[in-house]
Amino acid sequence: MSLRDVLPGMVVIAALAIFGAMVGSYPAYLVSLAMINIIAALGLNLLTGNSGQISLCHSSFMAIGAYGATLFTARYGLPFWISIPLAAAISALIGAALGFPARRLTGLYLALATLGFLQIVQLGIEEFADITGGVRGMKVPKPELLTGLRVSEYGIYLVVLGVCALAIWTARNILRSRIGRELNAIRLSPHAAQALGISVARVKLTAFALSAAFAGVAGGLMAVVVGFIDPVEFGVSASLRQITFIVVGGMGSVAGSVIGASVLSALPEVLRPVKEYSDIIYTLILLGFLLFVPRGLVTVWDRLVVLVRPAAPAIGPEERAR
C-alpha cells in the first residue's frame, strides 16, 4: 500500500478527530452514530451485497453485540475494550450458527429464516427480563479504560473513529483477498463457484460470521455511545434501515456502505422540521433507489467521474469489487 492510498484516509481521520474536539457533544454524538452505522453497513454489505445472501436480521447481531458487551461490563466488570470484541466474537459465532441452516436456503426462504431469527432474538431479550431488562431496556455503564478510570466522551468518539477506520480498511482488504473473491463468486453463480472448487456452504458460513462480527462491534459501540439499550432499537425496522444504507449507497461496494450510511444518518437531522413524515420519506427513498437507482449512489459518483475525465477506462462494478 503506497502513501498515495493511505494519505486521503489519514487526512479524513485527522479532520474528523479535530472536528470532534471542536464541536459540542451533540454533533460529535451524531457523527459517532453515523460511524457506527457505517460499521454495521459494511458488515451487511459483505453478506448481502457481495455474497448475495438476503438478511433481515442484521440488527439482531447488533443486539447481540450491544447486550453482550453491556452484560460483560455490568456483570463482570470487564472494560469496554475487552467486552466489545468478546461480544463481537460471540455474535460471529452465532452468525456462523445461523449460517449453518441458512446455507441451504436462498432468496425468499432465507428472508423468512432470518426474519424468524430476528423474532427469536427480540423475544429472547423481552422474555429474559431479569438479565436483559426486557422491554424496559437497560442502562449501559459508563465506559472505563480500567476500573475507576473513566473515558471522556471525546475519548469514546476517538475510539469509534478508530474502529470505523479499521472496519473500512478490513472490509476493503477482505474484498481484495481470496475470501472477497469467493463472496462475489457465490453471488454471481453458485454453480460455477462450486465447479471451480469453492465450497459454497463454507463461503456462506464465512459471510454470515463476518457480517455478524461487524454488526456485533457496531452494536457494542452503540451501547457505549448511546448509554441505553432496549429491544425496539434492534427490530425489523432497524434491519430495514441498514438495508436502506447499502441500497442507497451501493450494493457490494465498501464506498457504497460508507456513503449510504453517512448520507442517511444525516437524514433525521435534515428532516427534523417534518419529523412526523420522516418514516415515510425514509421508506420512499428506499423504494425510489430500489426502483430507479438499484446500484446506488456510488454509480452516480462513477458517472460524474466519467463526465469529468472522459478518458478514464470504464470499470464495471464487478471489476471494482476486486
Added chain:
Amino acid sequence: MTVTLALQLAIAGISVGSIYALVALAIVIPFKASGVFNFAQGEIVTFGAYAALILTQLALPYPVVFVGVLLIGVVGGMLIERTLIRPIVKAPEFTLIIATFAIGLLIKGALALRFGDSPASLDGPFGTDPLLFAGLRFNPTAIWIFACTLLVTFAVLAFFRYTRLGKAMRAVSISPEAARLMGIKVETVYRWSWAISTAIGTVAGLLVAPLIGINPEIGQLILRGLLAAVIGGFTSIPGALIGGLAVGLIETFAGVIVGSTFKNLVPFLLLMLLLVVRPQGLFGVAAIKRV
C-alpha cells in the same frame, strides 16, 4: 389437562388460527400467480381494521361495513399492483422482498399519521356473550371468524377450479409466457390476484378487530401468517387453512405446556426448524433449489 380444558383450548386455538389462515391465504394467492411474496400483508390487515373502524363510526350496519371493507381491499390491491408491483415484477428477488416490506412500512406510516398509536376497539356483529354448548364456552365472534375463514377458503378453491379467471391464474402460475401465448392477459391475472389477496387481508382486519382490538401493531400477525404459509407449502390453498389452524393450536397449547414466557418463541423456533428440515412445507411441492 382435563378434556374440557383441552377442548376449550382447541376452540381458542382454532379461532386465532382462522385469522392466521386468512393471512396465509392472502400471501399465497399472489405468490402462486406472480411469484411475488407480499411482506406488506400484515399492514394491509391493519389497514382493513382501521377501514372497518371508520365505516362503523359512520353508523353503517355491519353487512355494509363488511362489503365496504371488501371493496376497499379490492381497489387498494389493484392500485398497489398497478403502481408499485408491476414495474418490478421481473426484478430480482431481493428487490421484490425489500419493496413489499417498504410498501408495508408506507401503509403503517400513513396509518400512524392519521390515527396515531392510540388503540381503538370495534364490536363484533354478535356481541360478546359466550354461547354455552356441552359445557364449553364459544365466543360468537370466534365462531363468526371461523365460518368466514372456511367460506373464504372454499370460495378461493372453487374460484381456482371453476372460474375462467381462476383457471387463467393457475395457467399463469405454471408459465406466464405459455399463458400469454394462449391469449390470457397476464396483467389482468396479476391485478386480480392482488385484488383478491388484499381483499382477504382487509376482511381479516375487520374480523380480527373485535378479538384483539385495533392498534398499529396488528400487522405483527403476518409473522404467524408466514409460518402458516410455510407449513402449508406456500402454494397450497388448503395448506394455508390447515397451516393457519395448526399455528393457532400450537401457540395456544404451547402457552399451557411450556408457560406463557416461551409461548411466543415456539412458532419461530418451529419456523426455523421447518425451513431447515422441510422448506417446501408439509403440503407444497419441492420448488426450492439446493445449492
